[in-house]
Amino acid sequence: MNIAEDIRTILTFYRTLGFERLPLKFSSKFEVQSSKAKEDEHSGANPSIVTRCSSEDKKAAIEELRREIGDCDRCRLSEGRKNIVFGEGNPDARLMFIGEAPGREEDIQARPFVGDAGKLLTRLIEKMGLSREEVYIGNIVKCRPPQNRDPEEDEMATCSVFIDRQIRIISPKIIVSLGRISSQTLMSTKVPISKLRGRFFEYKDIPVMPTFHPAYLLRNPKDKWLVWEDVQKVMERLKESGEQI
Ligand code: SF4
The missing domain is CATH 3.40.470.10 (Uracil-DNA glycosylase-like domain)
Incomplete structure (x- = not known):
């Protein structure tokens, strides 16, 4: 996988998980087969992306979600x-x-x-x-x-x-x-x-x-x-x- 594909995959990963921006830290160690990296934005994250991405990326996404929630007063x-x-x-x-x-x-x-x-x-x-x-x-x-x-x-x-x-x-x-x-x-x-x-x-x-x-x-x-x-x-x-x- 080349760098452009890596970046596209990372962007897809975060977009399908509902993020509007990338976390400050993320890994580029995705183990994604690009043929499987088609997203379905209506049904949620593509399991082929999420299950094959690195634990570091999941950790970064979880940390980014916590930042996004912030000092929440949504309810x-x-x-x-x-x-x-x-x-x-x-x-x-x-x-x-x-x-x-x-x-x-x-x-x-x-x-x-x-x-x-x-x-x-x-x-x-x-x-x-x-x-x-x-x-x-x-x-x-x-x-x-x-x-x-x-x-x-x-x-x-x-x-x-x-x-x-x-x-x-x-x-x-x-x-x-x-x-x-x-x-x-x-x-x-x-x-x-x-x-x-x-x-x-x-x-x-x-x-x-x-x-x-x-x-x-x-x-x-x-x-x-x-x-x-x-x-x-x-x-x-x-x-x-x-x-x-
Ligand atoms: S329970 Fe309400 S205020 Fe607390 S995090 Fe959830 S949406 Fe925000």
Whole structure:
């Protein structure tokens, strides 16, 4: 690939991910076959570009997205938050966990899933043979709703464009959606989580496994085995796709 093709590919990568300008730092180590580099601006990033680009480029794109969000006041959740909880983990993760919104502890620490429910999620990830650093963890909305109420439709509509872009940048093999709100938002449905969980759905061609939210499990520990059943299906699917777990 010559330099002009490299540059064209990089520009395509960032444009299809919704960026209007290039990040300050980016790598030119794309492993893209130019014949596969046709973009579809209406359906999102071309997976052949995103999945084959370097982890450095994904990291740079994630950092650029965080800069773009800035000190966001695009919805009313900005009014009561202490911190934006952007999400964290490996920008090149095979597995993404997506919850609904930060809670009190997350708001204080500006990190997702660090309270009691987060500790349970961390234990689950470790039981799967992974670490938090190997996966990516985010939420549908990035600011804590007052008194931990459910995020409202307009707040989710405004903020979920960012988690959508994180998904498109990271391009994971599988997403685990944690709880009703995350699952219903990604599936565009109102079907209860008890009926959604345990079966794979798709979000923009990425398999999604809905399961119960760790906060629900703290209140209903007898259902932990259902979540374990769900993540075992995730591990099997990753192994089938040739991914190490
Ligand atoms: S919830 Fe999202 S859209 Fe709303 S203020 Fe926070 S970062 Fe911005």
